[in-house]
Structures are given as structure tokens and as C-alpha cells.
Amino acid sequence: MYLRLLLLTLLTGHSTSEVILSICRYALGMYDRTIRDEDITASSQWYESTGPQFARLQREEGDGAWCPAGLLQPEDVQFLQIHLHKLYFITLIGTQGRHARATGKEFARSYRVDYSRNGDRWLSWKDHQGQQIIKGNVDEYEVVLNDLRPPIIASHIRVIPVTKVPMTVCMRVELYGCAWYDGLKSYSIPEGETYMAPGHPIAYLNDSTYDGYLGRRLFDGLGQLTDGVLGLDDFTQSHQYRVWPGYDYVGWKNESTRNGYVEVEFQFDRPRNFTSMKVHCNNKFTKGVKIFQRAECLFKSRQQSDWEPESVGVVTVLDDKNPSSRFVIIPLQQRVGSFILCRFYFADTWMMFSEISFQSGNALLTIMLRQQREPLAPTTINHMVKHDEPKTSVLIGCLVAIILLLVVIIVLILWKQYIQKRLEKAPRRILEEDATVRLSFYSYTIGNNNQTQIHQSNPTYERIFPLDLDYQQPTKPLRKLPELSQSAEDSGKRNLTKSTPHQGFQNSVPHYAETDIVNLQGVTGNNMYAVPALTVDSLTKKDISVGEFPRNQLRMKEKLGEGQFGEVHLCEVEGLQDFLEMSSSDCSNQPVLVAVKMLRANVTKTARNDFLKEIKIISRLKHPNIIRLLGVCVRDDPLCMITEYMENGDLNQFLSQREIRSQFTTANNIPSVSLHNLLYMATQIASGMKYLASLNFVHRDLATRNCLVGNNHTLKIADFGMSRNLYSGDYYRIQGRAVLPIRWMAWESILLGKFTTSSDVWAFGVTLWEMFTLCKEQPYSVLSDEQVIENTGEFFRDQGRQVMI
Known part of the structure; x- marks a missing residue:
């Protein structure tokens, strides 16, 4: 499901022109030669070595720049023309003079810009006050960047140097912006x-x-x-x-x-x-x-x-x-x-x-x-493709193959749905309480029967039609947890009907947040993983599958955060590789950073038992993109669980301190990340979440703050972001007790309190948005927390009034 959403995000044929000016500033290819030599022309040039192909920012090729022939007169119109082949939204222009390895000293003190969308009709750019002249360079080497306000939408650009007195000018140029997908x-x-x-x-x-x-x-x-x-x-x-x-x-x-x-x-x-x-x-x-x-x-x-x-x-x-x-x-x-x-x-x-x-x-x-x-009619198709006739046959062949593949996929989906319906033992029924939108708040307080109490507000949402339960219905577990035997699973099923909050299980819809999910109190007051009850019942009968780590080898470095029942610390340990019995190729003496969840000694018996249950559950999660439990300290207080911590911290801080990689960031040694890096990290998140979904685990707090980054852009999903004071603003507090990451939550999670793997997929989509905007702002940053909650009602009504991220 997560890989499917990621692929749809990256490969879908749909496009939108919702341009974000703050990030639509990518170099369009003068420096890295994405723009080819033949696409750069000029009205004239001094010599072959000062031709337009040498007008590339930060490059010292030829004689160092493009130089129009002769002295530039005030009335002259000499131009450097760049053909982009398709429409671009251009927000920024960078210019540079001719340095030529310290032998050149020519530059343009000012210039103007003409543009065209079809190559025939040319227009002159003007700023908000109607001025055409843009200030250029003051020396031959420094790069000067000028924002175009308003921006330009064009496929052809002419940069025209301007002078007040006769002089020799030379220029190097880069254009910045993004593709105009709107068309x-x-x-x-x-x-x-x-x-x-x-x-x-x-x-x-x-x-x-x-x-x-x-x-x-x-x-x-x-x-x-x-x-x-x-x-x-x-x-x-x-x-x-x-x-x-x-x-x-x-x-x-x-x-x-x-x-x-x-x-x-x-x-x-x-x-x-x-x-x-x-x-x-x-x-x-x-x-x-x-x-x-x-x-x-x-x-x-x-x-x-x-x-x-x-x-x-x-x-x-x-x-x-x-x-x-x-x-x-x-x-x-x-x-x-x-x-x-x-x-x-x-x-x-x-x-x-x-x-x-x-x-x-x-x-x-x-x-x-x-x-x-x-x-x-054939004439209609011919009209649609006549602009690219040499490629039409290849394109049609590809489309036919895609159509056949889609047909096969549709048949498989329909067959799977048919089998699932046959296997369902109980009919589905819409619960009466599901017919009214309501805002459900969790206090995360565990009662005597080990059930989570729910506190509800009294919102003004009107009564609505019953929900489409196809989105919220939980799927069956695709596989069992490691070390979970069939007999244990059967035992869990027998106990499940006894501990279910709703009686008459066969006649109700099994939502994760209502029937078969147990939420455990962890260090922060709630373990963000929601776990199937049969899994908890089975695993609590097993011993902890990780070893007791010597407490005296933990050296506290930083308190990452704290919660209702304990604290999370960043610690440094030595000898961890020997403790884990790793191969001899690992350096056993090298200190390793770990995260330590530490339960306070004076907590309730319920919180203590939940902490031990959490250890048993997390110890069975084995996946390269899920944070691993390395060891525990449970022989005496305070109880601790030791988990991996990645070298580069959390993904939110990692990305917010970087820019999209370009020749500008490379030349100026600015920390950056490429789109390929972002895609690689996104696939790792999708892989880890797919693993959790296969076990019917619901994370409930997937976000960049809960993903840790290692070397070479490796990534692992964690669950202690809520405890960090740094991200307290990402959570909405209810009556001073519960906290909810509402900006990452699906509408049914906020309105109905239903958390499923589908709502995790929603959070994954928000996480993708965070990543590809480099975590520069919160989701729905223009809305207050209360407006975010109101906005979820608009998502449900779907009348076009909802605010998108």
C-alpha cells in the first residue's frame, strides 16, 4: 500500500501548477549542461572562444564567458538567447562576468530580460513598478542573483546587457525555476x-x-x-x-x-x-x-x-x-x-x-x-498526436501495453475482493455511532480492564450520511509475527472475544481503535504503535528476546525528551558490538550512539507492566527500516530499553537544514540533498511501514520527526518523536492530557478516533509532502490547530471547501 502510494506520487500522469515560490528555485541547467550548447544562441560574439555556449555560470570554458561583438552602445540590443523547449516558471536569474582565470575583467552592470512562450512573440519583463532594468554585476567574478517579481512563464529567454556608456561586456548566466506543469x-x-x-x-x-x-x-x-x-x-x-x-x-x-x-x-x-x-x-x-x-x-x-x-x-x-x-x-x-x-x-x-x-x-x-x-474518429486521434508523428507508433504501442497491464491488475484486484468476501465470517454492519461525525480525544489512561478511555468534545458538525467503511475496514494480517506459533494465535483468538470492548463481535465492524487493538502506556504516556490484542496476549507469554545490558556502560549525552512516565536520552556506549555478538569485522571498541527509553521508578504498576509488554513486542520487530531494540535494563529500577539511534538525527532536522542540490549549492558548499536521495529515503519509509502493516501494527505517528537518518541516507522508523520538546508544537493537547498529531492524521482518525493501516497511509502521504518541501514548514501551516480540525470536516463533506496542504 505504501509503495503504491509512493509510485503514484512519482509516476502518475497528473500534474498541477500549484507553484510554491519558496522552493521553485531549481537551476535549469546552464551549469550542469542540461541546457545543451545548441540551445544557447546569441545575436553576436567577439570570437569563437567567447560564443554563447560559454555563457554558463561558474564555468571557465573558452575565454570565460559570452561576449557580444564590439563595444556595447547604449542604444544596442545584443542578446543571449536560451531555448528551454518547454514552458518553465522562472523565478530567479544569476549573472556573472568574465574572469577567465584572472585575465578578464568584463561584466554587465545591468541587463533586461525578454521572453517568449512560442519563440515568435517576444515580451519584455517588468517588475511590479513597471521597471525593466535589473542590476547586474559589480565585478568580474561574484555571482549576483536577482529574483524575478513577477516571475516569468516562458520557453525562450533573452538576457540583454544594458549600458549607459560604450563599453565591453561579457556575461555568464543561470536560470532558476521549475517546470510549468500546468501547461x-x-x-x-x-x-x-x-x-x-x-x-x-x-x-x-x-x-x-x-x-x-x-x-x-x-x-x-x-x-x-x-x-x-x-x-x-x-x-x-x-x-x-x-x-x-x-x-x-x-x-x-x-x-x-x-x-x-x-x-x-x-x-x-x-x-x-x-x-x-x-x-x-x-x-x-x-x-x-x-x-x-x-x-x-x-x-x-x-x-x-x-x-x-x-x-x-x-x-x-x-x-x-x-x-x-x-x-x-x-x-x-x-x-x-x-x-x-x-x-x-x-x-x-x-x-x-x-x-x-x-x-x-x-x-x-x-x-x-x-x-x-x-x-x-481517426481524425481526432491524428489531431491529438500530429505534433509528434515520428514517435506516435512507439507511444501507442506503450499505451496498449499499459492498458493490458491495467486490465490484468483490475482482474486480480476484483478476484482478491471476491475471495475476501467469501472468507468473511461475519456480515458488516454500520454502527449507530458511526453515522455522526464527532471529534474523539484519547486520554491514554488505562482503566482496570486495560481499555483506553475516550474523551469526546461537543463539536458543531452536523449529522451526516453513514461512512464508507471500505476505507476504514482493517485487512487481515498478511503474516504472523516472528516466533508467534499457531497455537498461540489460536489462544489469542479465544481471549480476544473476552477482552473486546464491544460485545457481539460478529455483528460489529472491527475497527483497530475500538475492538482488537491494545494501546500501551509507554515512557511518553502512550506507545504510538497500536497492536492487535491477540499479538499482545501471545507475546506476553514469552520471555524478552534481547539481553540485559550493563547499566554502567550507558553514558548520558543529551535528554531528547520526556513524557508522563519517563524520559528519552541519547546515550553513548562502548562494547555494544560485543554484547550483540557481531562479526569480528566490526570495531567493538568504537563508541555507539543509542536512544534509551527510561521509565521512572515511581510509576504505577499498570505503566510498568505496559512498559515490559512494549519491550516484548518491539523486540520481535526485525526489519532494516525499523528501529531495532538492542538491549534492556530491567533487573532493577529505572527500567530501560535501548534502541538504535542514527548518526544524522531525525529526518525533519536533517532536511530542514538542507537545500535541493544544484550547481549553486555545490559551488558554495551549501548542505544539500538531491531528489534521488529523497526518493531513496521515501522508499525506505514505505518499506518499513509495509512491514508494520503486514503485522497489522498501526504506527499512528508517522512523520519526518519519527524517522532517523544514518550514513548514506539510510533511514529507520522510530516512535519517540512525541516525547521531544522540539516537536511539542506538532501535537494538539486535549484538556492538558492527551496529545494528537492532528496535522498528520486522516480525517476519520480525528473525527471518529479510528486508526488503521489506511490512516497510516494518509500520514505517509503527509510525510512525503514534508520531505519534498524539505520540512520548511508544518503541514497546513496557514491554519491554526482548531482550523485544522474544522478542515477535516470539509474533507468528509467533500464539497470543495477543504484546504489542501
Whole structure:
């Protein structure tokens, strides 16, 4: 399940343009030669040795840079042109002069940038104040980086040196940004209007960075709706520096339209299979501004074609209580086209947008799949692929193979489901309490019957339809724990029905958090692993499978954290390899770092017994990506369990101190990590979680803070992140007692208190998001803890109002 989610994340054909400006700063390939020599041209050059192919940042090839021929005059337009072959979202430009191993001293003191999306129509970049000139270099060697605000969406870039007096200039360049997966080439909208209301400041809601043709209607360009900047709740305020009120929004007044709607047309680079559209809207209803009441969209594949008659859209749920701006999602139902026409209907006097993005996939694959049911005319297919005819036959062959593979997978899935239904001994029944959304809080207090008590709040969620239990139903264990015999398992089954909180087991749905899971009090007040009751019952009959470690060989180095019943320490030990009887090739005298969970001596008998149970369970977890129990100290107090600790600490701290690897980070010796490294670590997490899921273990706190990093980017999953004071802000405290990692929890875990392997998969997805954003912020960082909880209700309702990470 975890590997499947990872593969879907990396290999899916869907793409989205939700650009995050803070991380869309990857070098596009001048330094590392991803951009080829033949894709770099120039208007002129002094000599062959100063040609455009030598204009690569931080390289000393040829005579050290590109140098246009002759003295550059103030009126001259000499340019270095870079062809990127596809659309990129460009946020940063780096420039450098000619050093030429200390023999050159030429550089450009200023420059401007032209760009094109098709190679024919060229546009000049301007900043927010309308200025074109960018400050360049002050010497021949230092790199100067300039942010492009607003950013550029283009496939061709020209860097044009500018001078006030005749002089010789030379340049080296790098472009930074990320691929423009959205594929949007232009949008057409009515001209924005000016907001004026008594007692309120004037706001100018025009699209001030639009680079197309201007007039009563803007067309053939892109602007503020695709600049990656989300408008604030108060539309008169702005993220930008020295701009006018209303700068981040484009807005229209209801009475200025003829039919009560605003019509926006979008043109894309190729036919696409559209999944959804996200529109960031203002909802300052106290000023007469609301999100749109409804939207409907039409599609077509060619400019000259008529719009398809069948529209798709959404009717929104208006909000008169929360004035926050928000994304509204419009499902596009896998429709295919190169052009989209959307009508947004007013819900109040004003409607304002700050950003629009699309999620889309491979249109050709969609057409091939539809042909299995309703063949299209050959001319339609020819039109879809005529831009790449030499590769069409190979592509179609690959697609046919993929389709056959999908058919086989679907058949296997259906067969597996059929077998599982036949093997089910008890019918499924929806519990009455499952029909109402509620927020369940755990106090993690163990009663006399060893059951976890649950404290519930009184939230305002309305009564809803019964849940789809397919997502929450636990699977059967794929295999037994090591050393767990069949007789022990049978014994566990007999005892299970006696200790189950709900009687009538055959007539109830066995949720992990309600029936067959035992939660143990650990050092931090709760062991985050939720363990099948039959496993606990069987393992408690066995001896601890690790040895007693000499307590005097533990040297405390740092307290990692503490909890209700004890502390977690980072310790250094010697002779651990000899204790574990490792091979002679290991250096037995080298000190090793370990994590030590230490139970306080004055804890209750219940906590003490749970600690020993935890030791017995964790000692049987044997997997290269799960933290291993190395030894124990249980002959006298305080009781201790000794686990592995990795050299590079936890993954959150490891990634947050690094940047994505590029020639810039390499040249400046900045700690970095490559996308390949991230993928390798993600697969290790998936492997470890798959192992836990095969044992029906539910981790319940998977996050980067609970993954430890070793040498060469090796990684192991741990479970003591909650005890660290460093991450106290990642947990939501309930009545001063329980703590929940709500930003990593699936909605059914927060609302219903149900933890399953499926909810662990949700946490794995959030962990992937953390990793690929280098842990620079919390999930849902724009929301408070209470808003995160409210947002889970929107996930359940699925009416397009939920806030994504």
C-alpha cells in the first residue's frame, strides 16, 4: 500500500501548477549542461572562444564567458538567447562576468530580460513598478542573483546587457525555476475594475502584470492569476512591496456584467485530460465580496472548433461567517481539451480572484481508454498526436501495453475482493455511532480492564450520511509475527472475544481503535504503535528476546525528551558490538550512539507492566527500516530499553537544514540533498511501514520527526518523536492530557478516533509532502490547530471547501 502510494506520487500522469515560490528555485541547467550548447544562441560574439555556449555560470570554458561583438552602445540590443523547449516558471536569474582565470575583467552592470512562450512573440519583463532594468554585476567574478517579481512563464529567454556608456561586456548566466506543469499558455478575462465603497479604501483590481493584449477584455497573455502569489484575506493589503491596494487580486463588480457572471477562457499547450481547477477567491463578505455562487465550464480541442455542448461545474456552499480567502475546487470530470471556457456567477456585489491552477493528465491516454468503450474518429486521434508523428507508433504501442497491464491488475484486484468476501465470517454492519461525525480525544489512561478511555468534545458538525467503511475496514494480517506459533494465535483468538470492548463481535465492524487493538502506556504516556490484542496476549507469554545490558556502560549525552512516565536520552556506549555478538569485522571498541527509553521508578504498576509488554513486542520487530531494540535494563529500577539511534538525527532536522542540490549549492558548499536521495529515503519509509502493516501494527505517528537518518541516507522508523520538546508544537493537547498529531492524521482518525493501516497511509502521504518541501514548514501551516480540525470536516463533506496542504 505504501509503495503504491509512493509510485503514484512519482509516476502518475497528473500534474498541477500549484507553484510554491519558496522552493521553485531549481537551476535549469546552464551549469550542469542540461541546457545543451545548441540551445544557447546569441545575436553576436567577439570570437569563437567567447560564443554563447560559454555563457554558463561558474564555468571557465573558452575565454570565460559570452561576449557580444564590439563595444556595447547604449542604444544596442545584443542578446543571449536560451531555448528551454518547454514552458518553465522562472523565478530567479544569476549573472556573472568574465574572469577567465584572472585575465578578464568584463561584466554587465545591468541587463533586461525578454521572453517568449512560442519563440515568435517576444515580451519584455517588468517588475511590479513597471521597471525593466535589473542590476547586474559589480565585478568580474561574484555571482549576483536577482529574483524575478513577477516571475516569468516562458520557453525562450533573452538576457540583454544594458549600458549607459560604450563599453565591453561579457556575461555568464543561470536560470532558476521549475517546470510549468500546468501547461497554461494564456487566459482571457474582462478588464479588472476599481473597488470604491463609502468608508473603505479604494482598491485597484486590474491585472497589472498581464503580458497579453490589453483593452476592455485581456487576451493572449498571462498575469497575476498565474504568478504563484495568493491574495490576503484583506484584499486592500498585499504581499508585495510598494504596490497599490488590491494589487494581488483581479476583481469585477456584478452590476458591470450583462448576465451576472464573469467569463474566463483558458488556452493550453496541448490537449489535456482535466481533473480539477482550483480558484483562489476572496470572501470579505463584510465589504460585499464573496466566492462565486456557481461555475460551469465548456471544452474544445481546437481553436476553430465549437464548444462542446455538455458543461461541467460546481455549485458552491457560501460562507457568511468566515471572511478568509480560500481555494475553491471545481471538478472537471476527466474532460479533454486544449481550451476551457468557464463562467463564474456572482454571489454578491464583488468577485475577486488571485490565483487559478489546473490538475490535468495525459489526454492521449484518456482517449485510448475511451476508445475501448466508444471509438473516436481517426481524425481526432491524428489531431491529438500530429505534433509528434515520428514517435506516435512507439507511444501507442506503450499505451496498449499499459492498458493490458491495467486490465490484468483490475482482474486480480476484483478476484482478491471476491475471495475476501467469501472468507468473511461475519456480515458488516454500520454502527449507530458511526453515522455522526464527532471529534474523539484519547486520554491514554488505562482503566482496570486495560481499555483506553475516550474523551469526546461537543463539536458543531452536523449529522451526516453513514461512512464508507471500505476505507476504514482493517485487512487481515498478511503474516504472523516472528516466533508467534499457531497455537498461540489460536489462544489469542479465544481471549480476544473476552477482552473486546464491544460485545457481539460478529455483528460489529472491527475497527483497530475500538475492538482488537491494545494501546500501551509507554515512557511518553502512550506507545504510538497500536497492536492487535491477540499479538499482545501471545507475546506476553514469552520471555524478552534481547539481553540485559550493563547499566554502567550507558553514558548520558543529551535528554531528547520526556513524557508522563519517563524520559528519552541519547546515550553513548562502548562494547555494544560485543554484547550483540557481531562479526569480528566490526570495531567493538568504537563508541555507539543509542536512544534509551527510561521509565521512572515511581510509576504505577499498570505503566510498568505496559512498559515490559512494549519491550516484548518491539523486540520481535526485525526489519532494516525499523528501529531495532538492542538491549534492556530491567533487573532493577529505572527500567530501560535501548534502541538504535542514527548518526544524522531525525529526518525533519536533517532536511530542514538542507537545500535541493544544484550547481549553486555545490559551488558554495551549501548542505544539500538531491531528489534521488529523497526518493531513496521515501522508499525506505514505505518499506518499513509495509512491514508494520503486514503485522497489522498501526504506527499512528508517522512523520519526518519519527524517522532517523544514518550514513548514506539510510533511514529507520522510530516512535519517540512525541516525547521531544522540539516537536511539542506538532501535537494538539486535549484538556492538558492527551496529545494528537492532528496535522498528520486522516480525517476519520480525528473525527471518529479510528486508526488503521489506511490512516497510516494518509500520514505517509503527509510525510512525503514534508520531505519534498524539505520540512520548511508544518503541514497546513496557514491554519491554526482548531482550523485544522474544522478542515477535516470539509474533507468528509467533500464539497470543495477543504484546504489542501
